[in-house]
Amino acid sequence: xxxxxxxxxxxxxxxxxxxxxxxxxxxxxxxxxxxxxxxxxxxxxxxxxxxxxxxxxxxxxxxxxxxxxxxxxxxxxxxxxxxxxxxxxxxxxxxxxxxxxxxxxxxxxxxxxxxxxxxxxxxxxxxxxxxxxxxxxxxxxxxxxxxxxxxxxxxxxxxxxxxxxxxxxxxxxxxxxxxxxxxxxxxxxxxxxxxxxxxxxxxxxxxxxxxxxxxxxxxxxxxxxxxxxxxxxxxxxxxxxxxxxxxxxxxxxxxxxxxxxxxxxxxxxxxxxxxxxxxxxxxxxxxxxxxxxxxxxxxxxxxxxxxxxxxxxxxxxxxxxxxxxxxxxxxxxxxxxxxxxxxxxxxxxxxxxxxxxxxxxxxxxx
Numbered sequence: 001x002x003x004x005x006x007x008x009x010x011x012x013x014x015x016x017x018x019x020x021x022x023x024x025x026x027x028x029x030x031x032x033x034x035x036x037x038x039x040x041x042x043x044x045x046x047x048x049x050x051x052x053x054x055x056x057x058x059x060x061x062x063x064x065x066x067x068x069x070x071x072x073x074x075x076x077x078x079x080x081x082x083x084x085x086x087x088x089x090x091x092x093x094x095x096x097x098x099x100x101x102x103x104x105x106x107x108x109x110x111x112x113x114x115x116x117x118x119x120x121x122x123x124x125x126x127x128x129x130x131x132x133x134x135x136x137x138x139x140x141x142x143x144x145x146x147x148x149x150x151x152x153x154x155x156x157x158x159x160x161x162x163x164x165x166x167x168x169x170x171x172x173x174x175x176x177x178x179x180x181x182x183x184x185x186x187x188x189x190x191x192x193x194x195x196x197x198x199x200x201x202x203x204x205x206x207x208x209x210x211x212x213x214x215x216x217x218x219x220x221x222x223x224x225x226x227x228x229x230x231x232x233x234x235x236x237x238x239x240x241x242x243x244x245x246x247x248x249x250x251x252x253x254x255x256x257x258x259x260x261x262x263x264x265x266x267x268x269x270x271x272x273x274x275x276x277x278x279x280x281x282x283x284x285x286x287x288x289x290x291x292x293x294x295x296x297x298x299x300x301x302x303x304x305x306x307x308x309x310x311x312x313x314x315x316x317x318x319x320x321x322x323x324x325x326x327x328x329x330x331x332x333x334x335x336x337x338x339x340x341x342x343x344x345x346x347x348x349x350x351x352x353x354x355x356x357x358x359x360x361x362x363x364x365x366x
Contacts, residue, residue: 033085089226089228271331
């Protein structure tokens, strides 16, 4: 069942966005897209937080590709749709198919599908002799993300390197990320060679991509390529560090425009992510600063601090945790990575998240 709605005039150019996502991490992206183009959301439901940023909606089950294609085709027949975009990895293949069906800018659906299919990715990368292509093995070394913009076939520009902060194995939860505009890895040919050859091998020809790799003793080894914006507020970190707004870049490319890739800053930004220290129910979420009330006046370098749980919620601690178990996150800025690290720690020491551990029992529960 589909139900187009909203108040966008038929002649007004609109950008279709597939899926809203969770507000804690996605509201920034939707706000930025809406600041560039009027947005019509394609989703099974429209969350309240997204409503102020939309001019319309197409209500349809995103798991039903045919239903989505029909609803979008019907909407496009009566409205001026200039592009199709998503910032949610699960919807990238469908987005590519819709763009192709409507004759709009985008990647070939097969190329996007290859990025989503790990086995297919490995075969394609190996077939093109991509340096550092990952084989199925455990790798040691720093894990990084590479934020790149593909302006066209063979026209790839690396915008930023994201240094990932991982928790202990075997879960390796992402505990945070840092983007430094002056990162030495931006000038490392081996890193740029791997991502450039990988994108060419996979056939990605347009858009913002996020690629993960490990820096091993034998060189960069590719983990995966995501044909969309990075998660965990990484586009925000890039914007705070460099001034380049990757969300607006993605929206511009989806609508056939030439994006602005001119950096206006040379600083650093980082996000810290708090996971529960034990499994149980959240009893307290608070801020405590015994030495100085700096959080009460909100230091200018603390861009945000967001609680992602509520009192009474059940959370699972690593290694059984998932993104849904995260308790809070905060974003800081600074002149370099070292300053961001110090400010991340300073914030972490002020965050109080008390969890009532689950009682141990020998009784089987159903």
